[in-house]
């Protein structure tokens with residue numbers, strides 16, 4: 001039976017895909033408490049925020065928001081912007097990686113286009129000492145994203161990938177990726193997926209995430225645990241301790257604006273904590289998915305609306 005939480009989640013996931021609302025959001029700007037979850041509308045606005053996080057002992061990965069890229073020229077523009085952002089990161093000496101969504105670089109248009117764009121970005125990133133991580137989008141794009149990752153990883157060491165524990169396939173994917181010694185961010189998964197491809201039961205998603213973390217860490221690969229869930233974080237800490245895995249072989253990643261105290265506490269304990277900071281005009285889909293995950297975030301939005 002659907003409970004209120006499930007209804008709220010489905011509602012915000014439905015809104016996250018609504019292109020009309022996306023256009024309206026762009027027109028009317030960041031009025032909804034969005035700055036609590038987004039670093040700025042431009043990378044320049046995000047620079048001081050990143051500097052402050054670095055000073056506080058946290059490292060960062062930035063994500064230029066934008067999911068609905070429809071033309072080849074738009075995808076090329078996004079790639080060019082990524083190249084400029086990498087230069088700005090290095091010029092400003094930020095301790096910062098970059099996360100990218102392949103759809104924003106032309107995945108839905110052509111494989112050739114996205115590969116050309118990624119190679120241009122990775123060449124610049126390699127030159128400037130920056131690492132990139134490929135976010136994982138919905139399950140219909142999972143295989144293509146993994147294939148592109150493998151192709152890029154054969155040529156570049158500065159590229160990582162995300163694997164989602166709600167997908168049944170992920171354990172096998174991890175086995176097949178092992179030969180690439182990949183830098184993986186392991187997450188539960190943020191999209192609405194059907195029962196034919198994904199666990200619907202939260203306990204199964206959690207159990208699978210623990211299994212994936214364990215397998216990837218025991219395989220000796222650098223692991224990023226992308227979760228705000230203390231059960232996952234404590235599991236990782238205990239596993240590392242039991243198995244003698246040093247703190248420089250894994251990290252915790254959390255979204256900007258979420259669980260700030262936990263982020264700082266972990267950093268003080270000597271763990272690497274990477275803050276995933278989205279920036280850009282196209283904050284709408286991202287923001288709606290965060291509202292879907294955690295209805296408590298709605299409080300930010302309500303405050304944002306009434307404080308102006």
Ligand SMILES: Cc1cc2nc3c(=O)[nH]c(=O)nc-3n(C[C@H](O)[C@H](O)[C@H](O)COP(=O)(O)OP(=O)(O)OC[C@H]3O[C@@H](n4cnc5c(N)ncnc54)[C@H](O)[C@@H]3O)c2cc1C
Pocket residue numbers: 134135136137162164185187188189190191226227228229230232253254255258259276293294
């Ligand atoms: C850095 C990062 C990158 C991500 N990249 C991707 C990606 O590429 N693709 C993708 O599909 N998904 C991605 N996600 C989203 C991810 O898949 C989950 O949807 C999201 O993180 C929610 O799951 P969770 O593990 O954080 O905790 P949940 O399962 O949502 O929550 C578990 C428990 O954790 C605690 N908790 C969670 N959030 C909070 C909070 N904000 N404040 C207080 N307590 C909290 C609560 O006790 C809650 O009951 C990413 C997440 C992170 C953190």
